[in-house]
Amino acid sequence: MVALLAxxxxxSSLAGLPAGAGLAIRGVDxxxxxxxxxxxxxxDVSFDVEPGQFVALLGPSGCGxxxxxxxxxxxxxxxxxxxxxxxxEVTGPDPSRVVVFQDPTLYPWRTVWRNASLGxxxxxxxxxxxxxxxxxxALVGLEKFAEAYxxxxxxxxxxxxxxxxxxxxxxxLLILDEPLGKLDSLTRLQMQGxxxxxWQQRGFTVLMVTHDVEEALLLANRVIVFSDRPARIRADLxxxxxxxxxxxxxxxxxxxxxxxxxxxxxxxW
Amino acid sequence: xxxxxxxxxxxxxxxxxxGGDGQPHSLGVLVAAGFLWVGLAGLVLFWPxxxxxxRTRLLGVLAGxxxxxxxxxxxxxxxxxxxxxxxxxxxxxxVLALWLAVWEIxxxxxxxxxxxxxxxxxxxxxxxxxxxxxxxxSLLASLWLLLRGFVIGxxxxxxxxVALGWSKRIGYWIHPVMRLVGPLPATAWLPLAFFxxxxxxxxxxxxxxxxxxxxxxxxxxxxxxxxxTAYYDVARTLxxxxxxxxLKVAIPAALPHxxxxxxxxxxxxxxxxxxxxxxxVKSGLGWYLQWAQGWAAYANMxxxxxxxxxxxxxxxxLLFRLRDRLLAWQKGLVKW
Numbered sequence: 001m002v003a004l005l006a007x008x009x010x011x012s013s014l015a016g017l018p019a020g021a022g023l024a025i026r027g028v029d030x031x032x033x034x035x036x037x038x039x040x041x042x043x044d045v046s047f048d049v050e051p052g053q054f055v056a057l058l059g060p061s062g063c064g065x066x067x068x069x070x071x072x073x074x075x076x077x078x079x080x081x082x083x084x085x086x087x088x089e090v091t092g093p094d095p096s097r098v099v100v101f102q103d104p105t106l107y108p109w110r111t112v113w114r115n116a117s118l119g120x121x122x123x124x125x126x127x128x129x130x131x132x133x134x135x136x137x138a139l140v141g142l143e144k145f146a147e148a149y150x151x152x153x154x155x156x157x158x159x160x161x162x163x164x165x166x167x168x169x170x171x172x173l174l175i176l177d178e179p180l181g182k183l184d185s186l187t188r189l190q191m192q193g194x195x196x197x198x199w200q201q202r203g204f205t206v207l208m209v210t211h212d213v214e215e216a217l218l219l220a221n222r223v224i225v226f227s228d229r230p231a232r233i234r235a236d237l238x239x240x241x242x243x244x245x246x247x248x249x250x251x252x253x254x255x256x257x258x259x260x261x262x263x264x265x266x267x268x269w
Numbered sequence: 270x271x272x273x274x275x276x277x278x279x280x281x282x283x284x285x286x287x288g289g290d291g292q293p294h295s296l297g298v299l300v301a302a303g304f305l306w307v308g309l310a311g312l313v314l315f316w317p318x319x320x321x322x323x324r325t326r327l328l329g330v331l332a333g334x335x336x337x338x339x340x341x342x343x344x345x346x347x348x349x350x351x352x353x354x355x356x357x358x359x360x361x362x363x364v365l366a367l368w369l370a371v372w373e374i375x376x377x378x379x380x381x382x383x384x385x386x387x388x389x390x391x392x393x394x395x396x397x398x399x400x401x402x403x404x405x406x407s408l409l410a411s412l413w414l415l416l417r418g419f420v421i422g423x424x425x426x427x428x429x430x431v432a433l434g435w436s437k438r439i440g441y442w443i444h445p446v447m448r449l450v451g452p453l454p455a456t457a458w459l460p461l462a463f464f465x466x467x468x469x470x471x472x473x474x475x476x477x478x479x480x481x482x483x484x485x486x487x488x489x490x491x492x493x494x495x496x497x498t499a500y501y502d503v504a505r506t507l508x509x510x511x512x513x514x515x516l517k518v519a520i521p522a523a524l525p526h527x528x529x530x531x532x533x534x535x536x537x538x539x540x541x542x543x544x545x546x547x548x549x550v551k552s553g554l555g556w557y558l559q560w561a562q563g564w565a566a567y568a569n570m571x572x573x574x575x576x577x578x579x580x581x582x583x584x585x586x587l588l589f590r591l592r593d594r595l596l597a598w599q600k601g602l603v604k605w
Contacts, residue, residue: 073506095508105499109521109598119507121517149598169507 020052020205021086021096021172023072028081030067031230040230041067045081047224047233054199054206056216058259059226065209066102068231069177072207073099085173095119098166102178104158106150112161113137113146119169136164139198156187167198174199176208180215192218196243213259217252218245225262234262296353299343302362306336309366313373313390319380322391324398331394332369388568396572403557408576410552411542414470415584418477419538423531426482430489430530434496434523435515447486455480455541463549473545480541481534485527492526493519525599528592535588539581554580 025047031040041064049055057065070076072083074093083090085097098119106115117133120126126133137143140160150158159179166174179195180188196219199206210216216223217239225235237255245252310333318325339355339362346353369390375381376389397404432439433447455476466472496519504518546555554577561569 075502075505093505093508095506097506099502099506101499101502103499105497105503107500107503107518107521109524109596118504118509122504122508122510122513151598165503165507 019172019203022051023049023173023205023207024084025068025072026082026084028068028071028078028083030064030071030076030078042071042078043230043232045231045233047236049205049207049222052203052205053222054220055208056220056223057207057209057226058211058213058216058223058263059231060228060263061211063226063229064231065226066177069099069175069207069209072173073097073175075099095123095169096171097173097175098169098171099175099177100159100162100166100179102181104150104155104162106153106158106161106165108150111147111149112142112153112164115150115161116164116168118165132168132170133164136168137161139167140164140194156183156191159183159191167202170202171204173205173207176206178209178211181211188215193244195219200243213256213263214247217255217259218247223255223259225259235259296343296346296356296359298359298363299339299346299356302359302366303336303339303343305363305366306332306339308336309370309373310336312370312378316374316378318377318391320377320384320389322377322389322395324391324395325377327398328373328391328394332366385565385567388571392568393572396569400569400572404554404573404576407552407554407557407573408580410550410556411546411554411577412580414473414546414550414553415477415538415542418474418542419481419535421474422478422481422538423485423534425478426485426530426534427489427527429482430486430527431493431515431520431523433486433490434493435519447483451483451487455483455537456544459545459548469545469549469551473542473550476545477538477541480537484533484537485530488526488530488533489523492523495526496522525596528588528596531588531592532585535584543577 025045028042028045029040030042031038033039045068057068059065067076071078072085072090074090074097077091090097106112107118110118113133116137117126117130120129120132134143134146137146140163142157142160142164145153145157145161150161153161159182163179176195180191183191192215195206199219206220208216208220220239223237223239224233225237226232227234235258237259239252239255241249241251310329313325313332314329339359342352342355346356373390376387377391429443433443458476458479459472462472462476463469466475500518500522501514504514509518542553543555543558546553547559550556554573557573558570558577561567561573
């Protein structure tokens with residue numbers, strides 16, 4: 001797989017790649033009005049992400065991490081506070097900040113290739129840059145399935161296709177909303193490895209929401225732990241370990257215990 | 270006859286219409302059917318008519334020719350696999366031959382059924398040989414009227430449906446009108462339409478368009494409104510404009526619903542077509558039916574009904590083909 005990935009990306013498309021984008025989140029509050037009551041989801045969330053960092057957001061289910069991702073992606077606007085990417089305030093979605101959702105959400109009426117080419121099509125670049133689609137599909141190992149329709153794919157293939165759809169755009173910031181949440185454990189391990197390699201190869205910044213403490217510690221430079229709703233930052237853990245990481249590394253085990261403790265699960269483990 | 274008996278158990282095992290399997294058996298039935306049709310020809314030609322009918326010889330010759338074609342096909346099937354496919358219709362040919370024989374005997378040969386309500390097969394053939402020109406003109410007139418109305422109605426319904434599904438502001442104005450006027454059968458507008466429009470043709474076009482537009486609008490609308498927001502999120506994060514979201518996300522996602530609407534619209538447009546032609550338009554198959562009834566020409570009515578049935582089922586089939594083409598991605602996903 002490693003060899004395949006290395007060969008799959010033509011050097012030309014790697015040259016002059018945009019490096020990762022820096023991100024600054026300043027005092028963001030957000031919430032929803034539900035049955036007439038205001039439901040706060042995010043409260044005074046502030047943190048910075050260095051360009052090229054891999055940051056995992058960890059927290060109890062439904063605490064508002066995904067909401068934060070939507071704000072960073074520009075799909076929703078915060079009620080107050082600001083999100084700044086590369087020195088510019090986020091006012092709407094932009095193809096340089098691509099989201100990979102928990103569900104692959106491929107369009108069933110398009111083939112894998114046409115799904116992956118979506119970002120180029122919206123920007124009118126498809127005619128000149130068709131090879132980028134091929135390269136992205138090769139990168140996730142789906143070049144043989146370019147003409148398949150989504151319903152013909154397995155769950156992990158569909159998720160890889162959605163990853164290819166994001167990577168085609170050469171994102172500076174890759175936003176991952178539990179992208180591996182629905183995969184079986186074996187596929188998940190394999191995809192975790194592929195994600196790390198892609199990130200190291202391309203140097204984009206990653207913001208990833210996950211429920212899986214181990215996954216966060218295996219992949220990220222930095223793990224931000226959120227409290228229950230409304231989400232506040234409980235801890236900001238540095239994971240200063242070389243790649244590839246091993247699950248049984250003592251430092252990783254220590255961090256795991258700490259993170260679980262912060263999530264109130266220390267005794268159960 | 271032994272061939273039919275042989276085919277019996279085979280039918281329980283494999284689906285007969287699947288084709289391919291059990292060829293020898295279906296070919297046996299085809300041989301039997303061929304002989305039955307030749308026998309029918311003999312019956313028609315050599316049993317003297319009790320009724321005063323024309324075209325007896327033509328009917329006999331046609332039946333005989335059809336029988337010979339079946340026999341030739343069953344013989345040629347050993348060399349041309351394509352011909353063997355006819356074999357799967359063989360049981361139908363058998364039943365049709367028997368039905369025609371009974372019909373012929375109780376009408377033309379024994380004169381047991383009262384005329385003009387129960388014309389003989391000969392009279393049926395006579396309608397097409399003697400009146401094909403008028404029937405053909407009626408068919409073309411009907412098709413043309415239907416096509417105009419259906420295309421206009423489908424286009425308007427589709428446009429309105431997309432607008433309703435997309436924009437709340439448009440929905441605010443159109444929704445109540447739709448709720449009030451939509452369920453009204455298009456035929457209820459008939460007296461008013463013939464009064465308002467300058468010609469009966471334009472009035473009928475309007476009515477057919479109206480009948481088509483309502484189901485197309487409602488289903489396009491529900492299709493567009495039902496598109497998962499996640500589909501839009503994906504396109505938006507990838508830089509899709511509003512135009513892109515409508516044309517490349519909402520419409521393709523809603524297309525399966527649109528086709529349900531088109532099928533329903535086509536069905537109700539048939540109904541309106543016939544009523545409009547019976548009541549106002551001076552051409553078309555509906556008018557022909559009315560005209561034939563006026564002359565108590567029941568054979569002509571049956572003949573026109575058959576043409577109409579063929580026309581409607583052909584149009585439905587064409588729409589199915591179009592759907593299968595455009596929605597090929599649904600294969601294995603949805604069946605309806």
